[in-house]
Amino acid sequence: MQDGHYASNPAWADVQPIPQDDGANPLVPIAYSREYSEAMDYFRAVSRTNEKSQRVLELTAHIIDMNPAHYTIWQYRQSLLDALKVDLEEELNFIDELAEDKAKNYQIWHHRQVVVEKLGDGSREIPFINQIIEEGSKNYHAWSYRQWVIQKFDLWKDELAYVEDNLRIDVRNNSAWNHRYFVVFSHPGHGVNQATIDREIEFAKKMIKIAPNNCSSWNYLLGVIRTTGYPVENLTPFLEDLKNGNIQSPYLLSTEIQVYEAVAKKENRSVDEKALEDISVSAGIAE
Amino acid sequence: MSSLLYVDDQIPSDTSIDQRRTEKAVLQEYTEYAETHSNLNELRLEREAHSEYLARGLNYLSRWMVALDASKPWLTYWILHALDLLEVDISQDIIERGISSISTWQHPKGGFSGGSDQLAHLAPTYAAVNSLAILGTKEAFEVINRKSLYDFLMRMKKPDGSFTMHDGGEIDIRGSYCALSVAALTNLLTPELTANCNDFIKRAQTYEGGIGPYPGKEAHNGYTYCGIAAMQILGAVDELDLDALLTWCAERQMNLEGGFQGRTNKLVDGCYSFWGAGDFPIISAALERRIKSKSPNDSTSIDYLFDRDALQRYVLICCQDEQGGLADKPGVGPDYYHTCYCLSGLSIAQHHVYFDSSAAKKITEAGGDTSKGGTGSLMWVAAPDCTVLGDPDNLVAATHPVHNITIAKAKAMIHYFYAKELENIHHLLPKEAEIPQEDD
Numbered sequence: 001m002q003d004g005h006y007a008s009n010p011a012w013a014d015v016q017p018i019p020q021d022d023g024a025n026p027l028v029p030i031a032y033s034r035e036y037s038e039a040m041d042y043f044r045a046v047s048r049t050n051e052k053s054q055r056v057l058e059l060t061a062h063i064i065d066m067n068p069a070h071y072t073i074w075q076y077r078q079s080l081l082d083a084l085k086v087d088l089e090e091e092l093n094f095i096d097e098l099a100e101d102k103a104k105n106y107q108i109w110h111h112r113q114v115v116v117e118k119l120g121d122g123s124r125e126i127p128f129i130n131q132i133i134e135e136g137s138k139n140y141h142a143w144s145y146r147q148w149v150i151q152k153f154d155l156w157k158d159e160l161a162y163v164e165d166n167l168r169i170d171v172r173n174n175s176a177w178n179h180r181y182f183v184v185f186s187h188p189g190h191g192v193n194q195a196t197i198d199r200e201i202e203f204a205k206k207m208i209k210i211a212p213n214n215c216s217s218w219n220y221l222l223g224v225i226r227t228t229g230y231p232v233e234n235l236t237p238f239l240e241d242l243k244n245g246n247i248q249s250p251y252l253l254s255t256e257i258q259v260y261e262a263v264a265k266k267e268n269r270s271v272d273e274k275a276l277e278d279i280s281v282s283a284g285i286a287e
Numbered sequence: 288m289s290s291l292l293y294v295d296d297q298i299p300s301d302t303s304i305d306q307r308r309t310e311k312a313v314l315q316e317y318t319e320y321a322e323t324h325s326n327l328n329e330l331r332l333e334r335e336a337h338s339e340y341l342a343r344g345l346n347y348l349s350r351w352m353v354a355l356d357a358s359k360p361w362l363t364y365w366i367l368h369a370l371d372l373l374e375v376d377i378s379q380d381i382i383e384r385g386i387s388s389i390s391t392w393q394h395p396k397g398g399f400s401g402g403s404d405q406l407a408h409l410a411p412t413y414a415a416v417n418s419l420a421i422l423g424t425k426e427a428f429e430v431i432n433r434k435s436l437y438d439f440l441m442r443m444k445k446p447d448g449s450f451t452m453h454d455g456g457e458i459d460i461r462g463s464y465c466a467l468s469v470a471a472l473t474n475l476l477t478p479e480l481t482a483n484c485n486d487f488i489k490r491a492q493t494y495e496g497g498i499g500p501y502p503g504k505e506a507h508n509g510y511t512y513c514g515i516a517a518m519q520i521l522g523a524v525d526e527l528d529l530d531a532l533l534t535w536c537a538e539r540q541m542n543l544e545g546g547f548q549g550r551t552n553k554l555v556d557g558c559y560s561f562w563g564a565g566d567f568p569i570i571s572a573a574l575e576r577r578i579k580s581k582s583p584n585d586s587t588s589i590d591y592l593f594d595r596d597a598l599q600r601y602v603l604i605c606c607q608d609e610q611g612g613l614a615d616k617p618g619v620g621p622d623y624y625h626t627c628y629c630l631s632g633l634s635i636a637q638h639h640v641y642f643d644s645s646a647a648k649k650i651t652e653a654g655g656d657t658s659k660g661g662t663g664s665l666m667w668v669a670a671p672d673c674t675v676l677g678d679p680d681n682l683v684a685a686t687h688p689v690h691n692i693t694i695a696k697a698k699a700m701i702h703y704f705y706a707k708e709l710e711n712i713h714h715l716l717p718k719e720a721e722i723p724q725e726d727d
Contacts, residue, residue: 020402020404021403022388026384027346028359029346030350067353072404072405075455106457110456147504169301170300177551220494226494
């Protein structure tokens with residue numbers, strides 16, 4: 001393979017490769033492998049003539065495999081999908097394979113979204129995402145893409161159960177908590193009623209009791225309270241309960257302070273610094 | 288220090304196990320330091336090693352860096368900004384080569400690309416404009432084709448106030464920040480460009496209080512910084528739920544490690560030294576504004592929102608690589624991205640950068656608008672008093688809380704592109720405080 005993949009390949013004999021031009025003595029030059037720079041030289045040539053062909057499709061796959069962050073190549077590949085009427089199921093197979101070890105790359109996920117949107121069929125998506133989340137339970141792109149998929153294909157039904165499965169494995173998985181909020185509060189046409197709010201607050205309380213130092217469940221509790229206007233002082237018995245159980249948690253303390261301030265505001269009292277201090281002492285946190 | 292260890296409530300899970308493992312590694316670094324040094328005053332920022340590491344990257348990057356072949360302007364920005372923070376002079380040779388390289392990355396239809404012959408993209412556009420600001424000469428500023436840049440920014444803009452990163456690309460809040468930051472620096476912030484931008488960012492603030500990349504998505508410190516800084520450029524920080532935002536940002540500083548995490552229940556990472564701590568100057572300014580709006584004579588300055596010493600300790604003890612460069616956490620090798628953002632975070636922790644509201648008031652009275660855009664960016668000042676952990680020589684240059692280039696470089700570019708607007712208010716602009724020199 002002295003001459004690389006393309007120069008000695010008769011199928012590419014008609015193409016004159018174009019070398020990269022960064023000017024004389026450029027900053028941040030990369031000592032490209034021979035394989036990469038050859039592929040890029042051929043890509044520059046065919047993209048200038050706007051060639052849409054099977055061999056260019058293969059060329060983009062070759063470059064993406066070496067540098068999946070090359071958004072210009074991905075963009076070109078998207079234009080080929082239409083021009084060549086590429087079998088979109090095959091394209092998903094291609095992404096499945098890539099995602100195995102490049103699941104943290106922006107472009108792969110965006111490309112998948114573009115392909116699935118064209119395909120108009122989301123049936124492969126949830127199993128695909130589940131597999132990625134199984135390998136990295138907080139994969140940001142996977143959870144983000146999941147939101148798009150369940151919205152697009154109206155797949156809300158099993159999501160709450162999926163969240164609970166994830167929280168059973170790791171109650172501190174904040175991505176799962178965020179997904180729960182999304183599923184409960186963003187489902188279009190499913191107005192949030194008082195029963196739902198109560199259910200969510202009870203769920204968060206239950207998870208807090210299991211692990212009182214878990215920031216995710218406290219954030220969920222307080223987030224639901226803030227965004228729904230649920231009276232924060234209703235938490236008082238719950239907080240008392242935790243304290244009586246000798247629970248020590250900075251979140252317990254900060255929530256008590258929030259309750260205290262909310263009550264003071266409601267009763268039009270100014271906040272008494274001494275009282276705040278007492279809360280700290282009773283929570284066993286202040287020196 | 289063991290009282291600062293993560294409490295797992297006897298319910299271990301992947302999160303708590305990873306967290307404890309990281310704490311163990313960090314604690315080991317701190318213990319080793321304590322055993323080999325008599326006090327923290329010996330703590331040193333290894334300037335020479337870092338400068339050499341950075342300078343090498345400007346001239347040569349190995350084949351393994353091919354993953355950044357579509358991020359060339361990021362490489363120049365990370366390296367040049369880090370060198371600038373270290374107050375290393377940028378030579379005429381680098382300036383000329385920088386101008387020439389960055390010119391080849393400018394797209395004929397506007398904006399900058401990740402490399403030559405690539406599509407224009409908002410992230411490298413931000414990095415290229417910042418790089419040119421750091422190069423800092425008239426020739427460097429003149430590389431920017433403002434007319435085509437504006438066309439590009441407007442082409443990326445969506446009706447809901449968001450931005451797509453490139454033609455056919457993904458939409459997220461990085462786009463808002465990158466577009467608005469370059470527009471503020473180069474005087475392109477028109478009402479058409481800014482319309483609805485605040486709505487999109489507001490919608491991306493989550494139930495947790497932090498900001499995500501897109502409405503509904505998990506709060507994340509990188510996107511939170513982008514959201515806050517973009518809102519500052521828009522003059523709309525007060526439209527966010529500030530209390531929830533502040534609580535979330537403060538919670539992200541780790542108890543034992545002292546550095547910041549990117550999301551709730553994730554691990555510390557040196558890069559969030561900036562994305563995390565960088566949120567506070569803007570939040571402080573907003574809180575001070577809120578106090579002033581209630582009692583106009585109250586000039587309380589708010590400067591206790593994060594632990595400056597703890598963050599510096601983390602960066603200096605846990606992130607410095609012996610061979611030069613800074614890294615995510617102990618046991619991980621350095622790279623240019625982490626070097627840039629660890630040093631930027633160090634700068635935020637050392638300098639008390641504040642919004643000069645009395646100068647802003649005078650300019651407003653003279654008919655200027657300091658609430659947003661480039662003129663607003665001129666109001667940020669580094670106070671003469673600094674909090675420097677360890678060797679006093681560890682002090683790096685003050686970074687601008689909105690653009691993350693040094694305050695001096697940001698102001699120089701704004702002065703260039705706003706020359707006409709600033710003509711009548713020049714004398715009212717905040718004076719840069721002199722940082723007292725060490726007597727030796």
